[in-house]
Amino acid sequence: MVKLLFIRCAKTCRFFVFLFLCCNFSLLTGQDRIQILVNGSAGGIIDGNLSSYLIGPGADQKYICLDAGTLINGFSRLNQSGCLPISSFGQSNLLPEWNMLRDGISCYLISHAHYDHIIGLIAASPDDSPKPIYASQNTLNDLTEFVFNNRIWANFTNQGVSPSLGKYELITLPDTTSFDISNSGFQVTSFPLCHGGTISTAFLLKSRLGAVLYLGDTGADSIERCNNLTFLWTKIAPLIRSDELKAILIECSYSNNRAAEKLYGHLTPVLIFKELSRLARLVNPLEVTTALKDITLLITHIKPTGVKVSNDNLLKVKAASQGSSSYDSISCENLAVYERELILAELQALNSLNIKIIIAKQGECLSF
Ligand SMILES: [Zn+2]
Ligand SMILES: [Zn+2]
Secondary structure, rough: OOHHHHHHHHHHHHHHHHHHHHHHHHHOOOEEEEEEEEOOEEOOOOOOOOOOEEEEEOOOOEEEEEOOOOOOOHHHHHHOOOOOOOOOOOOOOOHHHHHHHHEEEEEEEEEOOHHHHHHHHHHHHHHHHOEEOOOOOOOHHHHEEEEEEOOOOOOOOOOOOOOOOOEEEEEOOEOOOOOEEEEOOOEEEEEEEEEEEEEEEEEEEEEEEEEEEOOOOOOOOHOOOHHHHHHHHHHHHHHHHOOOOOOEEOOOOOOOOHHHHHOOOOOOHHHHHHHHHHHHHHHHOHHHHOOOOOEEEEEOOEEOOOOOOOHHHHHHHHHHHOOOOOOOOOHHHHHHHHHHHHHHHHHHHHHHHHHHEEEEEOOOOOOO
């Protein structure tokens, strides 16, 4: 009898130890948080590092690819930094980058068809596996008419001109209607954005782990003379009040000294904070300075300008942004670091909303 009780107790204890280990493993690995892998972060010019963000629940589950300006080169950078989830995917005779392309990505969500958001997808399409591309009808039309048209590139989609190879199933995302992304654990709602005469898209992704808002390229409402960001903020505010929204990925293509007539449908730090102040007032008009304090702002799409700067300016900006990077000489790579830190310093100087700001950097993995 005593022996039986002892065995039962041991079994129960083992179960609780197993449960404890599982919970802690999940905490340690961040599997209970939304994972974002920065596959490409720059807003132009530097091929191999263009807009592409992988979002997923982590572990052995596949990732959704938000814009595809870079694919294979981004996977290589993620692999070098130890962020590529290679163990669970693919065949042993293939490089990790190819396994990630074929088996690690479940689908693409494309904000608009500007080349810096689709070049990686075009380049990798011959080696890709069949998967859906989700986008607005406008963006899908642009893809079939101007890219996958058997002239610029073979028609790998299941629509448009014949013959079509049917590898990519094009699925229209109607504005403001939530849509289940199959086998991903995410639901997406898309919102139109004004982008210098082009309609771009914001994607709100919701899962059991919380929600993340990804904005494709966008200008400010005041400059674009449109109300799309105002509309988006009214839809997002309740999710901030309920602590559901974890992060906002938003573009900041230029620093503050860029002339308004040369923004071409993009944002600067001043314009971002004008927009965020309006969002904060919608979330909590009585406590505007703390309304967004639990949100992380992930800054995307910084456009390298290639303009040389003096050593004095490099050091000044580095000190202001409290950057940890080092740059002793002016090279392309160092200029990109300088421009990231310049924009970070400008954002931090305006941050009366006490929001957490991170500049997206290719090869990094983040969890929210
Ligand atoms: Zn862009
Ligand atoms: Zn664009």
